[in-house]
Amino acid sequence: MKTIIFDSSTLINFAINGLLQEFRELKKLFDGKFLITREIVGEIIDKPIKIKRFELEALKLKELITDRILEMPSALGIDENKISKKTNEIMNVANNTFFGQGNAIHIIDVGEASCLALSRLLNEKEIKNLISVDERTVRLLCEKPENLFAIFQKKLHTDLKFKKENFRNFKEFKFIRSTELIYIAYKKGIIQLRNHQNVLDALLYAMKLNGCSISDDEISEMKRL
Amino acid sequence: MQEKENVLRILQETKAAIRDNDSLKLKELSNQTIHTASIAQDPDNIAVAVAVYSLSKIVERKEYRTFTGWENFYKNILFAVDNSIIAIRKNDDRKLKESLMSIRKSVSKLSGKLKGYIQDVFRKAEINKASKIYEHGISMEKTASLLGITMFELASYAGQKPDGEAPLSKTIDVKTRIKTAMDMFK
Numbered sequence: 001m002k003t004i005i006f007d008s009s010t011l012i013n014f015a016i017n018g019l020l021q022e023f024r025e026l027k028k029l030f031d032g033k034f035l036i037t038r039e040i041v042g043e044i045i046d047k048p049i050k051i052k053r054f055e056l057e058a059l060k061l062k063e064l065i066t067d068r069i070l071e072m073p074s075a076l077g078i079d080e081n082k083i084s085k086k087t088n089e090i091m092n093v094a095n096n097t098f099f100g101q102g103n104a105i106h107i108i109d110v111g112e113a114s115c116l117a118l119s120r121l122l123n124e125k126e127i128k129n130l131i132s133v134d135e136r137t138v139r140l141l142c143e144k145p146e147n148l149f150a151i152f153q154k155k156l157h158t159d160l161k162f163k164k165e166n167f168r169n170f171k172e173f174k175f176i177r178s179t180e181l182i183y184i185a186y187k188k189g190i191i192q193l194r195n196h197q198n199v200l201d202a203l204l205y206a207m208k209l210n211g212c213s214i215s216d217d218e219i220s221e222m223k224r225l
Numbered sequence: 226m227q228e229k230e231n232v233l234r235i236l237q238e239t240k241a242a243i244r245d246n247d248s249l250k251l252k253e254l255s256n257q258t259i260h261t262a263s264i265a266q267d268p269d270n271i272a273v274a275v276a277v278y279s280l281s282k283i284v285e286r287k288e289y290r291t292f293t294g295w296e297n298f299y300k301n302i303l304f305a306v307d308n309s310i311i312a313i314r315k316n317d318d319r320k321l322k323e324s325l326m327s328i329r330k331s332v333s334k335l336s337g338k339l340k341g342y343i344q345d346v347f348r349k350a351e352i353n354k355a356s357k358i359y360e361h362g363i364s365m366e367k368t369a370s371l372l373g374i375t376m377f378e379l380a381s382y383a384g385q386k387p388d389g390e391a392p393l394s395k396t397i398d399v400k401t402r403i404k405t406a407m408d409m410f411k
Contacts, residue, residue, distance in 0.1 A: 008365075008366060008376050009376065009380060012380050015377075029410055043376055044376075054377045105263075107364055107367065109366040109367040110366075112367075128409070134380070137367075140393075150393050151362040154390070155263070155361040156264060156361060158264070177402075180405075180406035188410075208384060209381070210380055211379070211383055211384040213394050215394065218395065221400075222399055222403065
């Protein structure tokens with residue numbers, strides 16, 4: 001069994017760009033499960049469904065669950081209570097890692113932490129998994145926390161500290177972004193566009209401009225692969 | 226509230242800038258609030274950041290002054306800023322909270338087109354300040370929750386801002402990440 005865990009940021013990106021059909025096609029190609037946590041359901045469906053401007057996207061995302069494109073962790077026998085417990089543990093460590101002006105800087109919230117918690121539980125069960133997250137903070141915290149600290153230093157102009165021993169708590173996680181997923185969709189020929197010369201460019205920039213943390217240089221490199 | 230001295234100065238300068246119709250000064254003051262708002266994440270610091278930025282936009286748009294209700298709105302805003310200053314000086318957190326809230330509430334007392342325009346200004350100010358806090362390294366979800374906006378709003382706004390920290394945001398080379406993704410789809 002293998003799984004991809006989805007953070008709100010990736011799903012919102014596909015929804016805003018009108019690429020949920022392509023998302024469904026990606027699932028058909030994937031011999032495993034696309035998972036989301038209860039906390040992410042709150043972010044992508046329960047809250048936006050009450051706002052007229054985002055009601056349609058929320059309904060379309062809800063359909064993904066109804067159609068079992070996205071599944072809850074219980075589909076793999078993972079207990080919600082265990083996720084909640086691990087989520088709190090992860091939030092507690094993450095939000096007590098960087099300090100400024102005598103305060104612990106709260107860097108992540110419950111949805112993002114729940115993705116890490118689910119990944120950790122899957123790792124314990126030796127189930128291969130990736131987390132798809134478009135926003136940069138969680139990815140930086142896990143992949144290069146020194147860079148996150150450098151951003152704080154550059155932006156906050158104050159005396160900052162970090163607990164280096166906490167960094168190892170986040171080393172086990174592996175990440176992709178919506179840009180890698182749409183790249184695969186393009187390469188597998190499931191994009192519903194005629195083969196114009198600039199389709200990949202358009203797809204990657206659409207993802208970037210709706211919140212995927214990817215640089216222009218990275219996009220150029222992806223196009224050359 | 227954190228950094229009261231700094232916030233007191235910002236509010237005093239805000240009052241003068243409103244009187245001088247100096248939107249640039251207000252924008253600059255609003256930027257000064259964002260570091261503390263990012264670190265402390267205190268609702269009052271965030272309320273000041275949003276209010277000062279909204280006021281910069283309101284002062285900038287001279288046409289608003291021709292709408293019915295402007296005079297009262299203007300007076301109410303100055304009154305609320307004054308009360309916030311007094312509350313900080315007296316170290317009265319409850320009063321400060323009320324005064325900051327009354328800046329926002331003064332919008333609900335408006336009617337007609339002006340009400341709609343100014344509500345929109347405050348909403349966009351929340352999204353703008355959220356994107357600034359996200360730029361400072363706080364996660365998207367955490368930021369959205371602090372400002373009371375949805376991640377849908379923040380994602381598209383933040384995505385359209387130039388990423389000055391792109392080199393620091395790159396953690397793994399492109400080929401490796403693509404390979405990781407591709408391997409999962411084998």
